[in-house]
Amino acid sequence: MNFIESIISEVIEPKALEVDRYGKYPRAAMDALGKAGLLGLLSAKEVGGMGEGLRAASSIVEQVGAACGSTSMVLCMHYCGTAVIEQHGPRDIREAIAAGRHVTTLALSETGSRSHFWAPVSTALAVPDQDTVRLDAEKSWATSAGQADSYVWSSRPLATKGLSTLWLVPGNAEGLSFPVVFDGLGLRGNASSPIVARDVRVSRSAMIGKDGGGFDIMMNNVLPHFQVLGASCYLGIMEAVTRKAASHVAKTRLTHLGQSLSDLATTRAYLARMRIKTDMARGLLLDTLDAIESGRQDAQLRVLEVKAAVGELAPEVTELAMRVCGGAAFRKEVGIERHFRDARAVTVMSPTTDLLYDFIGKAMIGMPLFD
Template sequence: MTATLPQASELDALITDTVARNAGQVDSAGEFPEENIAALGRAGFLGLTSAADVGGGQGMRAAAEVIERLAAECGSTAMVLLMHYAGTAVIEAHGPADVRRAIAAGNHLTTLAFSEFGSRSHFWAPLGTATADGDRVRLDARKSWVTSAAHADSYVWSSLPLSGAEGMSLWLVPSGLPGLEVSGGFDGLGLRGNGSRPMTADGVTVSPDVLLGADGAGLDVALTVALPWFLVLNAAFCLGLAESAVAEASRHLTATTLQHTGAALRDAPVARRDLAVLRIRTDSLRAFLGDTLTALETGREDATLRVLEVKALAGETAADVTDGAMRLCGGSAFRKELGLERRFRDSRAARVMAPTTDALHDFVGRVTTGLPLLDEANR
């Protein structure tokens, strides 16, 4: 199959005509960005990272650019697509051909369903169970946060293995199955339209064929396939927020004049200095993200370390840069129409989204000192 890949100009038009237009409403009402996601599907962006044999053909670098551009305008839309790309990576590695083709065609939205109430942000420690039920498999779980809950067509779902009480297995769970329920709403500080809601599986039965990889091998799949996509694209998400905040602060300092003196805000050396700090922090993140992608693309020895570092760096950078931009823009930043306070709120998610910044710092410390990423007790 010949891949028909979306062009940068299509993304420009989609962002201008649809994503940016809907961003305020998505945030204020906490609405899932249905129109935005449908437009991304029609334009080929849901299938961007699918394999070439089913109609995709782009890699993580192209996906990072798309996520960055979307995050600058609508964090909720960017997060939905980010989780879709992470789920798609697992499905491309282990999923069925019909779902792979549907994703490539832009007709299928997927997501990860890892975090659980009992283990919280420790996504590597599922408590949900998978048990044999005749020729079917029964899934029972209480997932704490699932992006695109009730909107995704499938969920890359984690559980304890069929074969024992330790480890992880992954399943491709279709939406709409009896016993699969969205059990709560989401009224969050930021990313208000990303549809991140609790879900429960109460006696959900699936075919054994929907197992993604071998039974009990899910943790390795999560760490080696899903996690790099998730962490790197989170960094791109944070970069988009930081870039948009710096751009807004620069416009404000340039366009705003003190009428009693005739001076623009940019004429004050302290304001220029503070803006320069934000510019340097953002450019540093861009350089680190680019180096991380190069490390992955070339199989560099430090690729795993870079992947673990990049989201930790990005989450703190986005939080600090959006905070600094808010201070530079003063009272104007508190107006909803500027969009800066929305980016400030959206930027807070990266710190607490599993693996959290604290967890990543521990992982980096473990790798740096030669320890395994996870204690055996946590595997």
């Protein structure tokens, strides 16, 4: 998959400043990734995909994240949705994803339950005498809102017990609206906006998995993919600022003193802290992948830990980069301040860092995570 490097250098990096400055959805990047087959990275070979797993997706998301956080988050959410569709979705959509013609995403978080993404308050109601279901919702945040071809959508169960049911909702479904255009601090091109559903009609066949089975899919499929791939996105940002800061220090001179910034022990210490924190995050991410792939007993704990750790480390590393690079870091074309802003989103994306700490603490003392 060496062609990812050419896509990054020829499409993603040159567009990153524009994507950020104007809050522009990275359509060109997604088209290029689709043409290269990378939107179908997780799609089975039987439907024309690459048949790769979470480790490969993690690597791609990290590399893209180092170039453009917005594009990386869009790709992260596409892979999260694809992982669900691959297990439970219709073949035609699976084939479209594999062919690079279809971008999907998650639409789980809601105004009524906020960061508790696993507990929707929105409704699904059977339409009498029809093989149709009516969906009504106020989704609080969905990456690629108004841009994706489909949404992996949550609601309360249709006719059974359970916390949730999942649906595959077409991006152009009548009754969907997007009341607020995203204009945020960071990840400005990821189109993460609310979605309102008013009398959206879908076929019963749009149900993903079983009625009332959404929680199990979220925990066993969505959560591991989102935690690992979200951490990968921000690890890419950490790696980018660490390298850029080191490059800036190495080449910047204090002419009047006949010195460079690299001659200052304090500056070198800051760089060392950035390198250590970035490598710590990478080590935990790789161990998390090992735990998942080998079915280790601590796999769930690692899944919880990896985004919580990156949620602390990414803001710290990018702040250190701003300090090391000084006034130069504030210039848009350098890219440091963009990475600094993008890294702030990791703490508030559900499950939030504070919520993850609670889950980890519960797991450590044997309490149920969700009660």
